[in-house]
Amino acid sequence: VHDAALRDLRSVLGDRYVISDPDVRAPHEVDWTGRWRGVAAAVVRPGSAEEVLEVVQVARRHGVQLVPQGGNTGLVGGATPRDGQVVVDLRRLRELGPVDEQAAQVTAGAGATLTSLQAHARAHGLELAVDLGARDTATIGGMVATNAGGTHVVRYGPMRAQLLGIEVVLGTGALVQANLAGLLKDNTGYDLVGLLCGSEGTLGIITRTRLRLVPAPRTRLALLLGFSSVTDAVAALPHLRARSSLAAVEMMRRDGIELVADHLGVAFPLQPVPVCTLLVELIGDDGEADAGVLVAATGVSDASTAVATDEVGAAGLWRWREGHPEAAAARGLVHKADVTLPFDELSTFNTRIDDAIERVAPGALTIVYGHLADGNLHVNVVGPAADDEQPVDAVLDLVLQLGGSVSAEHGIGVAKRRWVVRQRGETAVAAMQAVKSALDPDGILNPGVLLPDAR
């Protein structure tokens, strides 16, 4: 990066917010997984949308490439600089507007953490429907840019379903505001809001968002349902969906539960451990009655059922699900795949995945769990070397054979770029490249992320 560019950035933001010190830059130059890293020319910290606009204009003028970054909790290298780029740290844009109780909405700066937003909303009996483990660090802008998901998508949808309005600086160097008033119906042209959501910083830098909130549930009930096969668990899904109180459906396999039991040093509530267990969350005032109806409808026996009606009990059951990635990580470096399958292929996938991994990584430990009602499974593989891409490739290859998606929640980033054409098809990728050229004509925003290199 040309010295003149840094000089211009300093004159726009002040010296304090253009960071060249390698020690201060360092945490911005490596991603959360440790797999992606690069040396940034600088880290800049704009304090307003107008300053972001000026940063983009400086970048356009000098041909500098920008990497937008929020909490840096992504898993696919989408916010990590390649050498020589400027990281745009958006965490100073953390302002939260007043909670609009009538509309159940709030305006949030891109840099606000999820935790700060949830505290703000819950003071009004509301919450953001998308919640995730990295909440103390993950920012709203990053969650929007990656269309984050999580455990409650079955009820509320992903971030795109929460997002009503956006303020963004496009790669064209234009500041665009779209429906920051949060109007529920606005059929006046293209859905730029939805388009920016999930674009991974490649079309624009999100500076503000208008978000839908949902009532914070007064009660949450957790329920374990044991099944003798994944097929039986999948067959139970329509009965679960029929309950209007349904808020989560998480799947765990026996081998994963046994690993977690070993890790936590406690016994699973259902014994013998079922081949496949669903952890179901119900919200609302009629949780127990609902749970009873649900157990009857699915035909699961009392011996294969456990219910927790209070917060402590529910947290205890959720520990089993949350223990999966922890227990895997305790065994060594984890290769992660995050995939969606058509419902009628979930059982086939589950049957074939262990053999598929065993073929390329003999003796590896494979655990499978995830958000079953979305068809979304997480596959964790422990054993192969850090640079061995064969295990994840084997998973994604099987997913494509079965008509699924190679990225359910995590996005493409750098990690899955070479899968995009196989996933979406040549013509769809060409359309995406045309949209990219339209909104970031000079290719200054997050190059090397999401799209394959132009051919």
Next chain:
Amino acid sequence: VHDAALRDLRSVLGDRYVISDPDVRAPHEVDWTGRWRGVAAAVVRPGSAEEVLEVVQVARRHGVQLVPQGGNTGLVGGATPRDGQVVVDLRRLRELGPVDEQAAQVTAGAGATLTSLQAHARAHGLELAVDLGARDTATIGGMVATNAGGTHVVRYGPMRAQLLGIEVVLGTGALVQANLAGLLKDNTGYDLVGLLCGSEGTLGIITRTRLRLVPAPRTRLALLLGFSSVTDAVAALPHLRARSSLAAVEMMRRDGIELVADHLGVAFPLQPVPVCTLLVELIGDDGEADAGVLVAATGVSDASTAVATDEVGAAGLWRWREGHPEAAAARGLVHKADVTLPFDELSTFNTRIDDAIERVAPGALTIVYGHLADGNLHVNVVGPAADDEQPVDAVLDLVLQLGGSVSAEHGIGVAKRRWVVRQRGETAVAAMQAVKSALDPDGILNPGVLLPDAR
């Protein structure tokens, strides 16, 4: 249009499906309101996505402009030819795939009518969540292209929320398929599905859709709640939203109800007629209990409440709402505005709208009703001459002053093009124009619709 273009179209589709006969063309050349018309060079009727692709390629080769058309039930001239264009009638693409009960989804051809889709889905206990009066004629492709709304948006969202996947021929001459498998999570690049929804035929011609279905409710309860002001009705909205059974919230004013009473020749169930009445629909098994809770929460007296617990009674209450446009039409030519207001401006809008119209159209009859929980009101004005744009302009002007949207459901089409820049802002419109150029570089798809002319 050049003879060579028509010859090529005939060789692609066969003579039978390239229609030049003025009598057969006629119904395609005027819109449902009668306000928009033009002479088409031809009407073509492709029978497959591949034939649509060939039509677009012929059009590109010869510089022919295309106007995609479904059931031709739009209200803003978005599917009406201007002179010399070729209308692409998509109603032969009416194939419906098998209903997937596990996923609660179906694949529908763009030309399938809403009625045919609903019959197909209801045979499996499911339905499309978006329903509307023009159901026998309106096509799924048109509903997607306009992001149709209706009475149940408060519960299920508009068409965009039902749309999981799409098959489309872009203006670039490429056939794109995106998530026709209906995967619930697929974070692998830009949301082309959502972008095409609401694009009014200006980016691509939709040929197939993958749609989410919802359980057909076993019971529907209708409830009238009378309020002494619009302010009080708006204040009741959070109590209504708190009921998980809520499916519709329609607002009616006293003057509109008195007009309908006169038109139907029957007395309104609530006497004296309240200043503002909400028609509320609740679904599920606990309708009556829910209605009781809701009446108590909103503090409406028994005298201002009417409940219908069976289909016939509910239909009787819905007649009052549905009678509004009918009663207006019976009085003469209706000028229609379809707008959204921020919740905290709904009452102000209601107070100021009558004066605003009286100023430009003294003595006009103005009725206001609509989907209150979405902030979406329909304003009908009877009295001014057909070509008098002042009444609707006065409505839209007030809407923009109050921070609302000039088109909630109906779209932009030709009718509201000159409002787009004021609504969305220069930079957003420039971004939309860039997207248009990216996906329809020769401007052959529905020119003159949605976007203002390039400056």
